[in-house]
Amino acid sequence: MFGNILSSIFGFIIDGSNSSRLARRSLVMTDPIYSPGFLIGTAAWSIPAPAKPLFGDVGSHLERYARVLKGVEINTSFYRDHKAQTYERWARSVPADFRFTVKLSQVFTHDLALDVEEAELAENLSAILNLGEKLGVILIQLPPKLVFHTKTVRSFFEKFRRSYIGGAVIEPRHISWSSDDALALLKEFHIGKVRADPEPCASDWRFQLETSKVLYVRWHGSPVIYESRYEKADLDALSVELSGVAHHFESIWVVFDNTTFGWATVNALEFQEIIRSKNKTAMELQGGAL
DSSP states (O other): OHHHHHHHHHTSOOSGGGHHHHHHHHHHHTSTTSOTTEEEEEESOOOOGGGGGGGOSSSOHHHHHHTTOSEEEEOHHHHSOOOHHHHHHHHHTSOTTOEEEEEOOHIIIIISTTOOOHHHHHHHHHHHGGGGGGEEEEEEEOOTTOOOOHHHHHHHHHHHHHHOOSOEEEEOOSGGGGSHHHHHHHHHHTOEEOEEESOSSOOOTHHHHTTOSEEEEEEOOSSSTTTOOOOHHHHHHHHHHHHTTGGGOSEEEEEEOOOTTSHHHHHHHHHHHHHHHHHHHHHHHHHHHO
């Protein structure tokens, strides 16, 4: 079934006889029509077996992944620290227009509940910065029970921003983070709120439009988190929603985290095709108007 779905996306059957066609198709995916403002990818860069022909067979998993998709979320950084040399190697492995999101260590978000020692946080961020220009966003995911507390959050953001001034987003999961006080701090420190699905901390578009030039959409799978596939109707609706706000942002990340059965890869490829098609149509219309 997985292979049939991928086949329907790209218009051919995945088998060994199509390697040259697959290679040509991969090149088409990176043409100028595809907007550099959209960074579409998955949580981690594993490639499900049925999808491997789409990514070629030369290079590491990351190198192969980066030839087809333009962004990826590093989740292992949440569970353990990586050496500076590791981040440097990853940065060297990908094209110039590829970007990484790094998920901040759970030590700071879950164990310490944002009440962190600045030196320890700075050391962790220093290693991450070895991604150089390939670093797109740092993702701060909070535990479901972490309540917004102005003093603690302000202190954390101040320490965080003294070490890192780039793109950052936060994924709170307690409803207290949808308050005006939370919005005020996010605006002050230029940290966007993730638009997640499922969304345990619902809020209006002010939490994205008024906080950051980075929009970060993180879909975990619905109705079953990490497992369910998003249907094309879901992806089409998302593309319409994003098209209405795209001009407000410098970059838009769409990351699929429904990785258990490989659906994240399918949905990322499907959504990339939807955005590419919209961009192509827009350019054709612009050309016709000249």
